[in-house]
Amino acid sequence: MNKKLPNFVALLGITLLFISATIDLDNLFNYANQSKPNYINKDNTADGNQIDDKIATLGRVLFYDKKLSANNTIACASCHKQEKAFGDDATQSVGLNGSLTGRHSMRLINSRFSDENKFFWDERAASLEDQTTKPIQDHVEMGFSGTEGDPDFNDLITKLSAVDYYQELFKFAFGDETITERKMQLALAQFIRSIQSFDSKFDVGLVQVNNPNNDFPNFTAQENLGKRLFRDPPNMNGAGCAGCHRGNEFDIDPNSGNNGIIGVAGSTTEIDLTNLRAPTLRDLVNPDGNLNGPLMHDGSIKTLLDVINHYDAIPNNTANTNLDNRLRPRGTPQMLNLTNDEKEAVVAFLKTLTGTDVYTNEKWSNPFDENGSIVLTGSVLSTNEEVFGKKVNIYPNPVENRLFIEIAKGSYVSTVYDVQGKKVYTKNILDTSELDFSALNKGIYMLKITDIITHKSFVKRLIKK
Incomplete structure (x- = not known):
């Protein structure tokens, strides 16, 4: 993890140092x-x-x-x-x-x-x-x-x-x-x-016009067409997507039935009618425009166009007894009869819902390093002796060659990490001891002392001068 160190480090002339896995x-x-x-x-x-x-x-x-x-x-x-x-x-x-x-x-x-x-x-x-x-x-x-x-x-x-x-x-x-x-x-x-995730092209456009029904000035004509088709119901020559994927959150209506996909992942024969929830439609694709993964509960749909084709002509499957009513107007599965241009427009609109941050x-992000290690630092650890349960005296800091540790008699392991979170020194200690820093480069290090019996740890930042 890359994280800015506290101000006292900057006062010593060390600025913008970053610590991995910390x-x-x-x-x-x-x-x-x-x-x-x-x-x-x-x-x-x-x-x-x-x-x-x-x-x-x-x-x-x-x-x-x-x-x-x-x-x-x-x-x-x-x-x-x-x-x-x-x-x-x-x-x-x-x-x-x-x-x-x-x-x-x-x-x-x-x-x-x-x-x-x-x-x-x-x-x-x-x-x-x-x-x-x-x-x-x-x-x-x-x-x-x-x-x-x-x-x-x-x-x-x-x-x-x-x-x-x-x-x-x-x-x-x-x-x-x-x-x-x-x-x-x-x-x-x-x-x-x-x-x-609220930094998408859609969000930029909505802020500009403050009304999702209006054309967005930052959209292409195709994207604005796709937005209208997405929002308008079928009886207004739209695709009706917003009937289930609602508002500017694009979340699923809690009262939805299934969407006509009733397969089971990894099976060609089983069916499953219980899948009624869906994630938001935001970030279906990554910032490069590529899908973040296959779609639907069984992962059976591999492109956004295939999604639109599915909703354009819902399968008439008599085994599906839990199809959402909005997908069977007049009692029969939905047939929208969208043109190819209209389908591509809805796809273009869905891609505007992706952010970057x-x-x-x-x-x-992942706070662990490649070895699965993590270091906690902060005054809550290095000054609050309740966390460790024992008085610790560490000097001098900054250190040049030898670092002294005074601690109650016990069994401990002392470990030193560099600013990348890599272990650079370890030594078992019993009470008063010293660590040899002479071979280490100048910079910031973390010293971690762990009680072998209680597993409690004490962490302190050190400066090698």
């Missing part, structure tokens, strides 16, 4: 007070779980941590990738031990901004909080199911409770290092709700 608890990203357009009105934030920077920071670490899977190979981010609008480019995501998920992984972009409170394609989670830990407890996905020989969620809590950075982060976020499923749900949901913004 979270500075003194300088958190802004998750709680992000700006959003005044025309975005929907919000499914649960009562009592308003976004807080500390808790969302914990959520970010949980979201990217592979330790949340039974064999340390899968994280939430394995199936919800930042560069894919927090979706997956695979039709079925790869879970634990190479097994495949039953449905395509839904994009998480703008999950907060919808009226629909239920989550998953089949709405089996009553809230986003409820949703966040279900993949962890799935035998195929992350493996803490408590079935088929899997460990259960209590085993996960025991596992995470032994991880030093979780002891620090849970206490930082909640005031208590005790880990519970509910705390994990609150933190993950806050991080996911913080992921937002969310794909690269560091606040939503």
Whole structure:
């Protein structure tokens, strides 16, 4: 993670230094007070779980941590990738031990901004909080199911409770290092709700005219035609897309039935009528115009034009007893009879709903290095001895050759990281000891002292002169 260091470093003449795989608890990203357009009105934030920077920071670490899977190979981010609008480019995501998920992984972009409170394609989670830990407890996905020989969620809590950075982060976020499923749900949901995208070409145009029904001056004629077709109902010679994908959030109507796609991923014979939810239509494609992944719950549609072709002529499948009423006017499946030019126009409009910031913004990026390591820094750790439980004296700082550590007798491991988050020095210590910095280059380092018995850690920034 690249993060600006505190002011005292700058006072020593070191400016704009960046630390990889480090979270500075003194300088958190802004998750709680992000700006959003005044025309975005929907919000499914649960009562009592308003976004807080500390808790969302914990959520970010949980979201990217592979330790949340039974064999340390899968994280939430394995199936919800930042560069894919927090979706997956695979039709079925790869879970634990190479097994495949039953449905395509839904994009998480703008999950907060919808009226629909239920989550998953089949709405089996009553809230986003409820949703966040279900993949962890799935035998195929992350493996803490408590079935088929899997460990259960209590085993996960025991596992995470032994991880030093979780002891620090849970206490930082909640005031208590005790880990519970509910705390994990609150933190993950806050991080996911913080992921937002409102810097698209559509947003620029709407600000210019302040009325989505008017032509946008920054749109091409084709894009403006596509916008009209998207918004107007079929009885006004439109495609009626906005009837289900509503407003400027482009969220799904909570009362929707299925959309005529009833297949099961990986099967040519099974059907599934339970998929009633969909993600926002924002960021269907990335800034280059390429799809962020296959579409629909079974990943069966591979292009935006194929999506429009599907809605232009809904399949007349007698096995589908749960088709949305808006897709069967007069009791028969919808036939829009759009021209090829009209279809291409709707595709062009859908591409205007893509932003840029969310794909690269560091606040939503992976905080771990390539080895799965992370370092926490900040005065909350280096000056609050309650976190570590023992008095520590470290001098001199800045250090030239020898660094002295005074600490109560015990068993500790001291580790030094450079500004890239790379481990450059380690030494076991018992009490008063010294570290040899003579071979290290000038610059900023992090010293981490971990109590081998309690697993608590103390982290301090050092300067090598």
